[in-house]
Amino acid sequence: MKSVASKALARSYGAERTLTSIVGLLALAGGVVVLVVGQGWLGTFRAQRPVLDPIAVDWLGREPVLAKVAAIVLGVVLLVFGLWWFFRSLRPEGRPDLELDRTPGQELTVTAAAISGAVRADAEAVEGVSRARVRAVGDASSPALRMEISLREGADLKTVWHELDARVLTRARESLGVDTLPTAVRIDLDASTKQRVK
Incomplete structure (x- = not known):
């Protein structure tokens, strides 16, 4: 499956x-x-x-x-x-705009850019994360996220992963009102922290 x-x-x-x-x-x-x-x-x-x-x-x-x-x-x-x-x-891959409220006169739509920006800000607030790139993909009926996380040197990967899952992604699901939010996460060491061997 x-x-x-x-x-x-x-x-x-x-x-x-x-x-x-x-x-x-x-x-x-x-x-x-x-x-x-x-x-x-x-x-x-x-x-x-x-x-x-x-x-x-x-x-x-x-x-x-x-x-x-x-x-x-x-x-x-x-x-x-x-x-x-x-x-x-x-054709370019779809970037879903989610309609949270369709009530006439009270329509509320969250754009893909807003979703990506909010999740990126939450991810960059996690201890040990130096930079994050987030992209909302899929369609409005089944949105998904792609995240690229750059870690600072010495960051605890297990702690970062727990924070991303328990806080960042949970908050994103709750804010968007979805039960599941498929997410692909790529984690690497920030290139700016790498030291050249002399």
């Missing part, structure tokens, strides 16, 4: 994986059909016939205009679909 936190690790490519899986299954099914027919499991007569059915070839010869129109339409549809999929894959 996919963990909840894994939603925050990287951009979701569920649609791309689904399309790839469907194309792969169709190709596999086509290959199995060709193998079954070629081996003569559906009869030796069918196995000895050409790949392009003579009846279909004769029909295409009698209806060249219709065949060309169908080929052009299919080509245009595939081109449009390919371009749409290409630009869809390149």
